[in-house]
Amino acid sequence: MRSKLLLLILAVSTAAMFVWNLQLQAQSSGADRLRKLEAEFERATAERGLDGFMSYFNDDSADLPSGANIVFGRDNIRKELEPWGADVSLTWKPVKAEMAASGDLGYTFGNFVFKAKDKDGKLVSHYGKYATVWKKQPDGSWKVAFDMGNSSPAPR
Amino acid sequence: MRSKLLLLILAVSTAAMFVWNLQLQAQSSGADRLRKLEAEFERATAERGLDGFMSYFNDDSADLPSGANIVFGRDNIRKELEPWGADVSLTWKPVKAEMAASGDLGYTFGNFVFKAKDKDGKLVSHYGKYATVWKKQPDGSWKVAFDMGNSSPAPR
Numbered sequence: 001m002r003s004k005l006l007l008l009i010l011a012v013s014t015a016a017m018f019v020w021n022l023q024l025q026a027q028s029s030g031a032d033r034l035r036k037l038e039a040e041f042e043r044a045t046a047e048r049g050l051d052g053f054m055s056y057f058n059d060d061s062a063d064l065p066s067g068a069n070i071v072f073g074r075d076n077i078r079k080e081l082e083p084w085g086a087d088v089s090l091t092w093k094p095v096k097a098e099m100a101a102s103g104d105l106g107y108t109f110g111n112f113v114f115k116a117k118d119k120d121g122k123l124v125s126h127y128g129k130y131a132t133v134w135k136k137q138p139d140g141s142w143k144v145a146f147d148m149g150n151s152s153p154a155p156r
Numbered sequence: 157m158r159s160k161l162l163l164l165i166l167a168v169s170t171a172a173m174f175v176w177n178l179q180l181q182a183q184s185s186g187a188d189r190l191r192k193l194e195a196e197f198e199r200a201t202a203e204r205g206l207d208g209f210m211s212y213f214n215d216d217s218a219d220l221p222s223g224a225n226i227v228f229g230r231d232n233i234r235k236e237l238e239p240w241g242a243d244v245s246l247t248w249k250p251v252k253a254e255m256a257a258s259g260d261l262g263y264t265f266g267n268f269v270f271k272a273k274d275k276d277g278k279l280v281s282h283y284g285k286y287a288t289v290w291k292k293q294p295d296g297s298w299k300v301a302f303d304m305g306n307s308s309p310a311p312r
Contacts, residue, residue: 004163011167019175062252064265064285066222066306070251095226096218098291098301100256107263107289109220109302129220131287131304133263135254145254146265148287150222150306 030099034106034134037142038094046091050084056144058137064148066128087123089115092130104136105145111152127152186255190262190290193298194250202247206240212300214293220304222284243279245271248286260292261301267308283308 044052057063057074064070071080092112099106109131118124129152133145200208213219213230220226227236248268255262265287274280285308289301 004160007160007163008167011164012171015168015171016175019172062265064287064306067309069308070265070267070285096302098261100258100261102256102258102260104258105254105256105261105263107261107301109218109226109304111226129226129304131220131289131302133287133289145263146252146287148265148285148304148306150220150304152225153223 030103030106031097033103034097034099034108035094037134038092038097038108038132042092046089049086049088050078050081053081053084053090054078056142057147058143060135061144062146064146066150085116087115087117089113105133107131107133112149125154127154186259186262187253189259190253190255190264191250193290194248194253194264194288198248202245205242205244206234206237209237209240209246210234212298213303214299216291217300218302220302222306241272243271243273245269261289263287263289268305281310283310 041053041056044055046052048055054074054077057077059073061074061077062070062072063077063080065080068080071077090112092110094108094110096110097106097108109129112128112130114126114128115123116126128149130147130149132147134142135145137143197209197212200211202208204211210230210233213233215229217230217233218226218228219233219236221236224236227233246268248266250264250266252266253262253264265285268284268286270282270284271279272282284305286303286305288303290298291301293299
């Protein structure tokens with residue numbers, strides 16, 4: 001009876017340490033995962049414009065656009081971002097990325113450059129900062145929980 | 157031997173389910189925890205002004221202020237927010253709160269009202285949105301991982 005109890009304690013400890021270790025692994029590799037995700041997000045946007053950008057949003061996503069109210073859901077966010085002309089370029093660079101120990105929620109923030117033609121056809125660069133919280137979905141894919149931006153001074 | 161193996165499997169499964177269940181509990185109560193934290197943060201700010209506000213930041217915190225570059229660390233963020241006059245009032249209301257399954261990282265976003273006197277001594281209200289990512293510290297307290305804001309239209 002006593003050996004069974006010891007075995008049980010050992011098994012419970014081993015299982016708990018196993019789960020704990022998985023969490024630590026998730027945390028240390030989590031920031032890399034988020035940076036890779038951001039690079040994929042940026043590539044999809046460069047290759048497919050607004051369609052590529054929107055492929056990382058779902059019905060639970062929110063956008064917090066500067067000068068406007070909070071927008072909820074993929075369809076509404078898409079409407080807010082239209083028209084997204086063929087001349088538009090949106091590039092960004094994360095400055096920090098951090099993942100929860102559970103590996104299901106993480107954030108990145110950094111700087112972006114948005115280039116678009118003004119009404120006179122002149123290409124204008126807008127500089128800003130962004131923050132994105134990423135949420136792992138039941139199917140294993142990652143979507144934007146929320147995205148926010150504001151303006152920055154032009155780099156000197 | 158076979159019964160020991162069964163016992164071991166049962167013990168490992170039970171322990172894994174126990175840890176998993178703890179995580180689910182953390183997630184469902186996590187949003188409430190974050191909303192409570194935001195209420196404490198707001199109360200500290202109302203009662204102690206900039207000192208109260210800054211008590212939720214540490215050296216790892218970042219601020220992403222509209223129109224300026226990313227600011228890292230409590231001391232630099234404080235400098236950015238000074239002067240914070242006695243007439244300043246900052247109130248906010250979270251619209252959404254979500255916690256990672258591990259209960260160590262969560263976010264809130266919502267709307268704020270910042271009131272301060274202009275140079276003519278007239279009290280002016282500025283409306284905006286904010287997002288905060290919260291990170292649990294080794295001592296169990298919660299600090300701001302990053303805080304970001306941008307402007308919103310005045311409510312009608």
